[in-house]
Amino acid sequence: MEAKANGPKEERLCPEIDGPTNPMVTPLLTDLYQFTMAYAYWKAGKHHERAVFDLFFRKNPFGGEYTVFAGLEECIRFIANFKFTEEEISFLRSSLPSTCEDGFYDYLRGIDCSDVEVYAVSEGTVVFPKVPLLRVEGPIAVVQLLETPFVNLINYASLVATNAARHRFVAGKTKVLLEYGLRRAQGPDGGISASKYCYIGGFDATSNVAAGRIFGIPLRGTHSxxxxxxxxxxxxxxxxxxxxxxxxxxxxxxxxxxxxxxxxxxxxxxxxxxxxxxxxxxxxxxxxxxxxxxxxxxxxxxxxxxxxxxxxxxx
Incomplete structure (x- = not known):
């Protein structure tokens, strides 16, 4: 990671970076139209053209005055390990129109994110509407495939971190805040993510044992x-x-x-x-x-x- 003058930080890809916390976060965790657009770029010979995408939001959640940016680490883990498997290529071949040429699937086999640059504010930063949180630069077809997973990885994370920060603001600095939401979370990943981003947002500990092991969050609990x-x-x-x-x-x-x-x-x-x-x-x-x-x-x-x-x- 290095700082750009008068700008956000740049994340340099590193082959030692572990994959996403959730193994379901793969290149297929995206909308179908990202692949149809990628094919159209490839068909038109535009797929290597350089493009710049900005990720931002339009208004703060909960009627508040700020948002806490979260999810960046998972985005970096995702692009550092971006690669299609043969099984994924086969599934795409069966899902896209039969008119899609074989050369496109050969192209997908060879792509990664080594030519992608990500500029972002630091995770945990207080951010505001219409100000870019992330800037992604790279070959247009590749960057297009990152849009949906990046939005998915950042939206929920920032929502939970912001909610946690609002609780911390109301409780003050001296109160201990514990997160016990696993049993009512949106499935296993929702529970793991909520525990992580509540901690980023200012909570002190979680009851979620798996989150404690994965992220090193302090564990606290009561009885039932x-x-x-x-x-x-x-x-x-x-x-x-x-x-x-x-x-x-x-x-x-x-x-x-x-x-x-x-x-x-x-x-x-x-x-x-x-x-x-x-x-x-x-x-x-x-x-x-x-x-x-x-x-x-x-x-x-x-x-x-x-x-x-x-x-x-x-x-």
Missing amino acids: HAFVSSFMSPDEIVEKSLLSCDGSGTCEDFVSLVQTWLRKIQWTHSLRGIFGETNQSELAAFTSYALAFPNNFLALVDTYDVSQTLQFASN
Whole structure:
């Protein structure tokens, strides 16, 4: 990568760059009309002509004032490994009109993106409508084939990163923001991508273990409603001792300590109405989880309130 004077950065292709995170991102991840145009360029002898494409957007999402640019790394991974397989060539031959000449498929076999130049703002940059995020220069037929995958790789990524940044702005710098959206994401790739771009947008950690492994995002998690519902009373807790955080001492009966503090809270005049009917089965689940993870305790406290559950999921 090198900087251009008074302009964005230029990504130099490197043969050591890994392929896209999602193996479905191949030269076929594009619209059919990109191939029909490529054929028409080739048929007219224009396919080697130099062309310049700019990628931009027309308005900010969510009625906001800015967008966070994301998805650049995946675009670079894509073009660094751009190559048609024989199986893909065969599929294109069966999908395009039979009038397409064999020479076009020979041309596709030989193309890569070694003659393509990409200029872009840095990923994570705050950007604005109608200002190019990417400039792609190269042979027109090749660059045409990059249009749809680039838009696909950048649109969703920038949308999620922008949403995450807006959450971070509202929460402030001191709050910890955790992303737990995998179960409701748009399929596996939507979940992996959302975890990555939430992190880029300012979240601190994710519950998505796969994203943690792939991208090195810190992992955080709680327990599910099933865990809370599996307890009936504190009598079920067998191991009750709890080592202090600094290791200097041990509470031999943490369950009794919890009950003692509950009684103190219940007798506090301002809190009496809130904790007066504490569900002992839920308290047993939370106590048991705290005993299991004394230094990483994080409780899910909305077990029996559907409206709060949906709110928690949306956040």
